[in-house]
Amino acid sequence: MATKTSLIRNFSIIAHIDHGKSTLADQFLLQTGTITRRNFQDQLLDSMDLERERGITIRMHPVTIYYEHKGVRYELNLIDTPGHVDFSYEVSRSLAACEGVILLVDAFQGVQAQTVANAYLAMEHDLKIVPALNKVDLQMTRIDAILAEMETSLGIDPLEVLRVSGKTGIGIEEALQAIVERVPPPSGKPDAPLRALVYNSHFDVYRGVVVYVRVKEGCIKKGMKIKLMSKGSEHEVLEIGQFRPGMVPCEELSAGQVGYVMAQIRSLGDVHVGDTVTETNRPAAEALAGYKEPKPMVYSGLYPVNNHEFEDLREALGKLKLNDSSFTYMPENSEGLGFGFRCGFLGMLHREIIQQRVERESGLELIVTAPNVTYEVLSRNGEIISIDNPQKVPDAGQIEEFREPIVKASFIVPKENIGDIMKLCTERRGIYIRTEYLSPTRAIIVYELPLAEVIYDLYDKLKSLTHGYGTMDYDVLGFRSADLVRLDILVHKNRVDALSIIVHRAFADQRGRKLVKKLRGEIDRHMFEIAIQAAIGSRIIARETISAMKKDVTAKCYGGDITRKRKLWSKQAAGKKRMKMVGQVDIPQEAFLAVLESDQ
């Protein structure tokens, strides 16, 4: 049954990672009886295996909650958001389906970089912010200091801040009341022509594509003929329903409501997130604003260890792409690694998740090359070439300008670490912008930094410098010219294209020396001596040698040993599984990632 628009509240919870977003969501479900304690699984909303393992939320999971307030039954739709910086675009998508957010802040950790970033996002979307301090049950809290931080950094009135505990259930009732009282109801008219925003979708093996919608205007009913406005494709609605939290069918969804639609859509490729659903017989004049597709930030080559599994890898990536439109893949060919794909990811975590999912779901063994960001080259003839792979860098003579992506990075750190962070950023070619004190003990430091210097390990460095208390967030500003070069690696005189990296000229020698040293440790001795060299163009800047093995022979061999030997050899061959033979050298998977760790 359709709920009156005035009785609907659509909201998200936004927070810095680990501030207890999922636990709070679970409490909402428990206290409203949406789920019983008996079927309660920890962090119910994180349903993907990998999410559960890592304790992070990647995908959005909506859930409809019924809550009675002063004798009136309200329908609250909670639209979960991911917590990791790699997935901030997904936060944006969730927010487009809401009228308000709970801004959750850890009562001990206080305002963190993503708290600020997410709060600004909510403000951009004109959402009502309901601030709340979480974990108030803890012994160690800094409530007064944090209220001051919230006021300083986000202009939040301390009197409006709720105090909750997702763990013990303190303040949950008050939070539900605040949602009803403070978050405005949706504004759409139920009798207008249908306009529903597709904000996500997933593929169910048994039921086909499940489209997640937020009805903005009008009403969608079972049996209705609908049209996806950007695609123009038409479908008949077979089932609609709500997530409570499992899929529960209903007769109709009207303006303001959130739910799912199934309409015999065969492939996720046919549904475009951000599209508008309308009624075929009574179409809306204009589609909703939709979303900007996120652009990949990090690229890596993914290669099957066994060359003949290229098509299997294509299929596996295709499947993943269906559920994750933010990741891209294009076939590429490496002299050393054969045929594979250049894949684009939102960040390092995203990259790791995709790799693990491919390996887990398809059983393929992969070689993953070191990640790189996208560069731009302005060529002498005025052409701008996008470089998502170091192999695409043209000869030095053809480069007018080499540009790299720059981000504005904000760090929130304890006062005593300000110096460390500034030193770190300077080493990473950062340009200082400003420092602001959130409180007498904590400050926001803002730098402009090359994305390449941020993306791999800056977060880990920050965490270790600040003993875990520092946080960061960043926004891409654009491309800026820099003195960059391609550093090549030669193994046994063969250039291994998959090991090439783009570095700043000033750091090239140092980087090259570390890299060849690291590679020497990763590559096993062979029957012959192997030289590992780093080069810029034709100039060799570093060299290491792996000496030849001297003795590897089993002396005796009788009749009975032949079978045994053959098994031994096939075992050895299996041990070389994660290796690629380039020229005549077996290069293990670890070597392709050596570039990542060459700083240590």
Next chain:
Amino acid sequence: MSIHTQQRPPWLEPRAAYIHVPFCAHHCGYCDFAVAVGKDDRMDAYLDALKSELQSLGTPRPVDTLFFGGGTPTYLPIRILERLLQLVRTWLPLNAGHEFAVEANPSRLDRAKVQLLADFGVNRLSLGAQSFQPGLLRILERDHAPDDVARVVEFVQPIIPNYSIDLIFGVPTQTLDQWQDDMRQAIALAPMHFATYGLTYEKGTRLWKQREKGDVRALDEETEYYFYTAAMDTLAANGFEHYEISNFARFGFQCRHNHTYWANHAHYGFGVGAARYVDGVRELNTRDFHAYIQRLQAGESPTFQSERLEPRDRAFETIAVQLRRAIGIERQQYFEQTGFALDSLVGGTIHDLCGHNLLADDGQNVHLTRSGKCVADAVMERLLRAN
């Protein structure tokens, strides 16, 4: 048509037979062959079982070579040894120009046994000297003294002049000087043949466990390399041809039986733990002494594992075993035996390995070079990877 009965090629039809005699006075710590210690009361029962296994041949099969290995074949008392010889000669009669080789332990060999062996046609004796250093013999848990070898050679030489001396190198604590001394002493005993084995730590042996626990330390690769090349140099300088990775012989005294294995030709195998390769099928008998006897008593097969290789797998296996020989792989012969042109399987890899001076190729034969022999396992693994 030939007037001879058409004989099938040697890679399908065996002309060699191996007989395993598991009995030993003592189980040495490094040994992982099927060995029976303290079961001397079961010798006749074992021979009964062996007889049943031989009877499964149906008719006697003439062979060119016979090999008794162990265990310690010469540990058998005269009466039982004679029974064994009679039994084997009945089912596996020897063709003219045969080779009949027996492994012997210097500790318990006497003239009467050697004479008995010779009377039954044994014309090659392999003496397990292993070392002439008392300390190393103790580590290897051998039960003979260094002098035993010379004592035995004295009465063996007139009866069976073709004898080989087995030596082991790479024994924990062994020095290069000790190894040179072992070879010097062995050469002085004027054998026709040497088998030099690099000590291997076989999983499950006592020696392996000692190494795992840290009670003994394996020699490093560099030292083993010097031992192996020292063997090549010293033995070659004394007129022994390095005809297989671990075997050296005077001209005309290569072990023909072992050549069967290295050619990847067919062979019979009888006894506990024995391997055979007949009609393209590789089989291993059970290594369990009691099970071997029981199964044959019950009229069952002692086969524990049987495997027929696909032609391509067989061709790759042939590459690996034939490369152990100094003559290596002869292309035409290889094609006849396997049905594959060598270069169609591993031509590129051969070319690469020749470039590193690990293989030598004269267009007909491909063989390991000196440095190739030192890393033969890696070379073979590389070649087999093309499969």
